[in-house]
Amino acid sequence: MDIHVDVVVIGAGGGGAILGLLLAKKGIRTLVLEQASGPPHGIRGEILQPNGQKILDDLSLLDQLPQNAVQPVRHFHFRQIGGKRLCSIDYAELSPPYNRALVTLPHVAHRTVLEALEKQNPGGLWYNASFTNVLKKGRKIIGVEADVQGKPVRISANLVVGADGPASKVRESLKIPTKLYRYPESYLVAILDCPEKLDEAQYFLGKKEILGLFPAAKGKIYLVYLIDAESQNAIHAAGVEPLQKRWSAMYPELSATFQGFTNWEQSTVMPTGRTRARTWVTDGAVLIGDAAHGMNPHASQGRMQAMVDATVLADLIPSCLAEDNFEESRLKVYEKQRRPKVEMLQRLADEEAFFWNTGNPVLAWLRNRVFSTIDENRRLKYQVLTATAGLRETPPFGLLDRFLALGLVPDPRADQRPPHALS
Numbered sequence: 403m404d405i406h407v408d409v410v411v412i413g414a415g416g417g418g419a420i421l422g423l424l425l426a427k428k429g430i431r432t433l434v435l436e437q438a439s440g441p442p443h444g445i446r447g448e449i450l451q452p453n454g455q456k457i458l459d460d461l462s463l464l465d466q467l468p469q470n471a472v473q474p475v476r477h478f479h480f481r482q483i484g485g486k487r488l489c490s491i492d493y494a495e496l497s498p499p500y501n502r503a504l505v506t507l508p509h510v511a512h513r514t515v516l517e518a519l520e521k522q523n524p525g526g527l528w529y530n531a532s533f534t535n536v537l538k539k540g541r542k543i544i545g546v547e548a549d550v551q552g553k554p555v556r557i558s559a560n561l562v563v564g565a566d567g568p569a570s571k572v573r574e575s576l577k578i579p580t581k582l583y584r585y586p587e588s589y590l591v592a593i594l595d596c597p598e599k600l601d602e603a604q605y606f607l608g609k610k611e612i613l614g615l616f617p618a619a620k621g622k623i624y625l626v627y628l629i630d631a632e633s634q635n636a637i638h639a640a641g642v643e644p645l646q647k648r649w650s651a652m653y654p655e656l657s658a659t660f661q662g663f664t665n666w667e668q669s670t671v672m673p674t675g676r677t678r679a680r681t682w683v684t685d686g687a688v689l690i691g692d693a694a695h696g697m698n699p700h701a702s703q704g705r706m707q708a709m710v711d712a713t714v715l716a717d718l719i720p721s722c723l724a725e726d727n728f729e730e731s732r733l734k735v736y737e738k739q740r741r742p743k744v745e746m747l748q749r750l751a752d753e754e755a756f757f758w759n760t761g762n763p764v765l766a767w768l769r770n771r772v773f774s775t776i777d778e779n780r781r782l783k784y785q786v787l788t789a790t791a792g793l794r795e796t797p798p799f800g801l802l803d804r805f806l807a808l809g810l811v812p813d814p815r816a817d818q819r820p821p822h823a824l825s
C-alpha cells in the first residue's frame with residue numbers, strides 16, 4: 403500500500419500526539435504512526451506543569467481530564483532526610499488559573515489527548531505501526547517506510563516528524579550526530595494507596611538519596627525514589643521490606659502507606675537520560691521532544707517541552723505548506739525558536755541532578771544552604787518556581803543570584819517578586 407499525507411508523525415507520545423491533534427485541527431492531512439498496540443498502560447506518574455496545562459487548555463482538553471483522576475497540588479516542600487525543612491514552594495505565587503501543579507493518575511492526560519486525536523482525525527492514528535526507514539530523493543526526505551501490523555507500507559509526505567523518543571530511529575535514519583548520556587541514577591516509581599492524608603508534595607533529600615511523595619487522586623500517592631541505575635536487581639533481591647522501613651524512617655507520617663507496598667508490581671523502574679541532537683531539522687524532516695532533546699526529570703519539563711515543540715511546529719507548518727517549502731533553512735525557524743529555552747532547561751536539570759543527587763557531604767551541605775537561603779528570599783524562590791513551571795525563557799539565576807543564593811551576603815531585593823515570567 404502506498405499513501406500520501408501532508409505530514410507523517412512517528413510516535414504518539416507526549417509530543418507526537420499533541421502535534422497530530424494540532425495539525426488535524428488546522429485541516430492538515432496528518433498520519434501518526436505508533437509502534438505500541440494501543441494507548442499506554444502501566445505505572446507512570448505525571449505532573450502537569452502550568453505551561454503544559456495552558457497547552458491542554460488551549461486545546462479545550464484541560465477541563466475534559468477526568469476530575470477524579472487529577473489532583474491539584476499547590477505546595478512542594480523540600481526537607482533534609484533526618485533533618486529540617488529546607489524550602490517550600492507555593493504555586494499560588496503564579497497567576498491563576500495555572501497556579502498549581504496537576505498530579506494525574508497514570509496516562510490520564512495522554513489518553514485524553516489520544517482520544518481527541520482519534521475523534522478529530524478518524525483513521526489518522528495507526529497503532530502497531532513501526533517506522534523502519536526514511537524515503538529519500540537526493541538529500542530530501544520524502545516519506546517513510548513502516549511495518550504496519552506485520553506488512554510493509556510506504557507513506558510519502560511533505561514532512562516527516564520524528565517524535566519517537568530518546569532512542570529515536572528516525573534520528574538514526576537521518577544520520578544526525580547525537581550525544582546520548584545515561585545518568586548513573588534511575589527512579590523507582592510507585593503508585594500507592596494512601597490511608598493517611600497527604601495534601602502537599604514532599605521531597606526528602608539526603609546523600610545520594612531522594613524520596614518524592616506527591617498526592618494523587620483517589621486517595622493515592624505517587625512515589626519516586628532515586629536508585630543507582632545498576633542496583634535494580636540487588637534491590638529486588640533484598641525484597642520490599644528494606645524500602646518500607648527506609649521510607650517510614652524518613653516520613654513516619656505515611657508508614658501505613660509504605661506498609662502497603664508489598665510487591666514489585668506496584669512499581670516500575672525508569673532510567674534517566676539526556677539527548678542532544680546536533681540539528682533538529684533536515685530537508686523534509688524534523689525532530690521533536692526527547693528525540694531532539696531529552697533531559698533529566700529533575701526539571702519536571704521533559705514532556706511539557708515536547709508539547710511546546712509541537713505547538714511551535716504546528717504554527718510553522720501551514721506556511722511551509724502554502725510555500726511548498728520544507729527545506730532545512732525554512733524548518734530552522736522552529737529550531738531557532740526552541741533550542742535556547744530547551745538547552746537552558748537541560749543545563750538547569752543537570753545542575754539540579756548534580757547537587758540534589760550528590761553523595762558528597764560538602765556539596766550536600768552547599769545544596770541545603772542554597773535551599774534554606776531561597777526559602778527566605780521571595781525573589782529567588784519565584785525565579786525557581788517559574789523555571790519549573792515552564793514560564794521562563796532565561797535561566798532562573800544569573801551569576802550574582804548564584805552568589806546571593808549561598809547566603810553569604812544579604813540580598814537587598816529579597817522581598818521583591820520580579821514583574822516578568824507570568825504568561
Ligand SMILES: Cc1cc2nc3c(=O)[nH]c(=O)nc-3n(C[C@H](O)[C@H](O)[C@H](O)COP(=O)(O)OP(=O)(O)OC[C@H]3O[C@@H](n4cnc5c(N)ncnc54)[C@H](O)[C@@H]3O)c2cc1C
Pocket residue numbers: 412413414415416417418435436437438447448449450531532533534565566567568571589591672673674690691692693696697699702703704705706707708
Ligand atoms: C522518572 C521520570 C519522570 C518524568 N517526569 C516528568 C514530569 O513530571 N513532567 C514532564 O514533563 N516530563 C517528565 N518526564 C519526561 C517525559 O516522560 C518525556 O520527556 C516525554 O515523554 C517525551 O515525550 P516524547 O513525545 O518526546 O517521547 P515519548 O513520550 O517517549 O513518545 C515516543 C513514542 O514513540 C513511539 N515509538 C518509538 N519508536 C517508534 C517507532 N520506530 N515507530 C513508531 N513509534 C515509535 C513510542 O512507543 C512512544 O509512544 C519524566 C521522565 C522520567 C524518566
